[in-house]
Amino acid sequence: MLSSRESRETPYSPKNPVAFHAVTLGTFFGASAAPTPLYRIYQESFAISPVLITLVFAVYAFALLGALLIAGSISDHLGRKPVIFAALIIEILAMGLFVIASGPGWLIAARIVQGLATGIAGASIGAALVDVDRAKGQLVNSIAPLSGMAIGALGTSALIQYGPFPLHLVYALLLAAFVVQAVAIWATPETGGRRPGFWNALKPSIAVPPQIRRPLSLVTPINIANWTLGGFYLSLVPSLVVTTTGNHAPLTGGAVVTALMASGAATVFLRRSKAANANLAIGTLTTTLGILTVVGGVHLASVTLLLLGTLLTGAGFGTNFLGALGTIMPLARPEERAGLLSAFYIQSYLAFSLPAILAGFLAKSLGYTLTTDIYATAIILVSISGLMAIRNGREKPAAAA
Template sequence: MFAAAKATENSPRPSIGFHALTLATFFGASAAPTPLYRIYQENFAVSPVLITVIFAVYAFALLAALLIAGSLSDHLGRKPVIFFALVLEIAAMGLFVVASGPGWLIAARIVQGVATGIAGASLGAALVDVDRAKGQIVNSIAPLSGMAVGAVGTSALIQYGPFPMHLIYALLLVAFTLQAGAIWLTRETGGTRPGALGSLVPRVSVPPQAKRPLSLVTPINIANWTLAGFYLSLVPSLVAGTTGSTAPLTGGAVVTALMVSGAVTVYLRRGKSVSANLNFGVTAKTLGILTVVAGVHLANVPLLLAGTVFTGAGFGTNFLGSIGTIMPHAKAEERAGLLAAFYVQSYLAFSLPAILAGFLAQSAGYQVTTDIYATAILLLIGAGLIAVRAGRRQMAENAA
């Protein structure tokens, strides 16, 4: 017993900082291709439709990994599963480095999606293992922060560094290699238990008591992730096409503004009520989208940036409100299945409309595509807010 206590005392302390940095690096790498899409279009003669397909396969792969391997680290331990995800991500970066056409990019994005899905689940669980309260906050902020740094960092390297299509991936490959070695210097935060093979069977279930809350918040959630998919797949090309500004940092800054404002707002409003967050989120998002549309039509980059800040604030707050609406209705043993259903909905909204946007951009242009997308998103969030308020009124009347 004394020996066990001594071993625990001498073992490496779990580091919330290391896990947070690794999670942010994964999502930073996921945003790295966004500023490069316009360059891929020019160098590989890739159409807007194919660009959105390259974007969407990442989301499909990530969703599949979440559903199949999302709970694997509960059975095998956090460290080996995180290490496996890092090895896959290193392979993805290698594919990006040697990419010579769209086929290579699709393969790289599929491998990257699988790696990020596994890493997101296992690193997220490890963060909660180390510190439940801080871990939940970091799980909300680290992905958005990482994507912001990934988008603006890649844009800066494209504009000022050599080898624009390869340098960022080479640097990320080195970073992931270092993290793959460092993970073995941290202490295991989870445990092991039998049933690893059984855990690979996807489980998506919505408890009966959560079906109505999920259906009420669905329009807002779909609008949220449809917007994110549009930004991460087409916005740099949209900025160049509508404003004439071809500097990579310009398009990257617009994407970064969405992620930074989302992360900051999540942190600032983490203690607010669900109702307050949804009201704030819908208002901020509506104002932001209208400003973005005005920026596109006026070819005004500062207006685009200002609108994106409001839109990002709405994105982050709507996400908080959506999760807060459904999760209290699930028992402890029902949460994983409900979250899986929520993420299926979210990532389908993240990817499928982006492909439609690619077709619209190719046939009608970026300006018309923005108008159609903005109209659809505004209608969805408006309908969602009305439904949520009506649902709350009905619940109050039933309780009375």
């Protein structure tokens, strides 16, 4: 709990741990979405193919996943503050690499470093938030990443359209923000502690308890479809908007990506207390309607339909995410949660990254419109089949009883 002195601090004071860590976590994920509106400009400036662009996107997800699995629990042994500080220093290095990037090799290096920093920060800041206030911490951990990505995508788009130095300005501003946070972190109270077992903590712990294997298998199709959708948006949608609508304004493509994250964050907040099965049903229906609307917007070259469809799709994304986690996590004992989350993140981030690379190949050979049709069809079919499997799975035990 916060002391009376700390409670009088201004909302963004470093001595208000929840607010400070929420802003820092949002900044990390905002920076992760900053390259998305720039991908089309990178393609033109560095003569990069859609395949290479999706690879630049995917290596970030691989690096983040590796950091979560290998270094996700080191703050339990070294303390929260030094690990968050280390993540900030690594992120500053990543921003520097983006500033001096002159080709795809630099972009890949910057995204790998950024993925490592974001994975370490996400785990350590998330733990620090729960240390201070469990209820608020869990809510912030759910909403801050999506909110940060929404602000990052929209802010970058605005800077590209209205500011100077489009390939550099956003990273310079983010670098300055991370420097300030790296200094300010030492003014926050330490919420964790030191304990032995550091080297053992570096060994990935991946385990699905027996009682959760069937529920996890049932939600897997919806979860894979969900994260495949997110990866498609963050890797190719700005280029898709330009190609299919002819609208070259960076703010338009950024707004479409922002709509996905913003509506997802709002839905997580609004439906956080609803039953998992209800969330999965509503999420699948909303995602399906949203994707069909997006496809209509692509074929009619309508930015309005793209935005409307993305708002619906984002609402489904957030609701399905809640439903998937709500299905499996309550069934795990406390000592089983870390290994189960690791398995869940592996599944999610592989679905986030690998299909995006395939989308790059399809976009290069078939074009963005046909690639969108293929992905829309696959995501809808996989989601609906997953929902039907869940319902059949519930009916069989009931019939047996």
